[in-house]
Amino acid sequence: MTVSILHRVTGSGMATVGTLLLVWWLAAIAGGPQSYAVFHMVFAEFGKGVLGYIFGIGLTLSFFQHMASGIRHFILDTGAGYELNSAKRAANATFIFSVLATIAFWAFLLGAK
Amino acid sequence: MRGGTELGRVRGLGSAKAGAHHWLTHRITAASNLFLMLWFVIAVARLPGYDYATVRPWLASAWVAVPMILLIVSVFWHFRLGLQVVIEDYVHAETRVALMFALNFFVVATSAIAIFSILKVAFTAAAGVPA
Ligand code: HEM
Numbered sequence: 442m443t444v445s446i447l448h449r450v451t452g453s454g455m456a457t458v459g460t461l462l463l464v465w466w467l468a469a470i471a472g473g474p475q476s477y478a479v480f481h482m483v484f485a486e487f488g489k490g491v492l493g494y495i496f497g498i499g500l501t502l503s504f505f506q507h508m509a510s511g512i513r514h515f516i517l518d519t520g521a522g523y524e525l526n527s528a529k530r531a532a533n534a535t536f537i538f539s540v541l542a543t544i545a546f547w548a549f550l551l552g553a554k
Numbered sequence: 555m556r557g558g559t560e561l562g563r564v565r566g567l568g569s570a571k572a573g574a575h576h577w578l579t580h581r582i583t584a585a586s587n588l589f590l591m592l593w594f595v596i597a598v599a600r601l602p603g604y605d606y607a608t609v610r611p612w613l614a615s616a617w618v619a620v621p622m623i624l625l626i627v628s629v630f631w632h633f634r635l636g637l638q639v640v641i642e643d644y645v646h647a648e649t650r651v652a653l654m655f656a657l658n659f660f661v662v663a664t665s666a667i668a669i670f671s672i673l674k675v676a677f678t679a680a681a682g683v684p685a
Contacts, residue, residue, distance in 0.1 A: 449640060452633065452636050452640075453636075453637060453640055455633070456633035456636065456637055460630070460633070460660075460664050461664070463668065464664045464667050464668050464671075467613075467622075467667075467668050467671040467672060467675075468667055468668075468671045470606070470609055470610055470613055470671065470675055471670070471671035471672075471674045471675050472671075474606050477606040477609070477610075478606070481604070481605065481606070485604060501595070504591065504595065508588065508591070508592075511584050511587075511588070512588075514584075515581075515584075515585075518581070546595065546599055549599050550598075550599045553599070553600065553602075
């Protein structure tokens with residue numbers, strides 16, 4: 442139940458907010474140094490980059506959750522995994538995966554800089 | 555439209571014959587999204603920084619520009635199909651038609667801007683403009 446509504450919420454969120462940010466980023470790079478400076482200001486400099494963290498963490502968490510429940514969809518599509526206990530375990534596994542993957546992503550990103 | 559009951563009007567028409575194709579394309583783009591998005595997430599995390607001097611030559615490289623264009627096509631197609639399902643589940647009649655129009659407009663406009671931007675960066679890299 443929760444997993445499938447989250448699949449919808451994360452997919453729709455990435456499709457709207459994520460798309461606009463990705464397109465803004467690409468267009469800012471193509472636009473040259475001044476247009477990139479605006480993007481960089483908003484997401485990396487303003488308030489020590491709060492907006493970058495809020496949108497960045499929101500989108501990575503959404504992505505990993507959607508990816509995990511998407512893979513779960515592939516398994517359910519084969520007709521397997523509908524038994525109540527295994528369905529519950531797989532649903533919980535998607536939450537654990539998305540939180541751990543998000544932490545790993547940010548630890549790597551910040552640690553590597 | 556011919557009169558009669560609602561059931562009478564649709565009887566014998568069959569399905570719109572696009573449902574299975576929609577479903578399959580959604581799964582195929584889900585699979586290509588999996589590879590392309592994992593590549594993107596890892597590539598972005600591995601960038602040494604996010605300033606203009608780092609990001610522009612990165613995007614200009616063929617090894618980034620080409621998968622990036624593939625990602626735009628795959629992900630945007632996937633969410634175009636996905637948001638259609640969401641709209642069909644919650645919205646009906648005229649509002650649905652208007653929202654589907656807005657969705658198509660949104661996908662076409664954003665993907666055109668994204669692909670144009672990637673190509674512009676890639677094709678102006680060798681010439682070095684603008685620095
Ligand atoms: C790892 C990559 C991805 C995988 C494996 C994946 C998988 C899936 C699957 C299997 C569905 C169909 C679910 C159903 O039929 O109920 C779906 C729906 C959807 N996906 Fe993805 N997806 C991925 C990435 C994305 C991305 C990056 C976006 C947005 C930018 C996105 C947006 C959507 C939307 C809006 C839906 C419709 C949700 C619904 O009908 O409830 N997906 N995805």
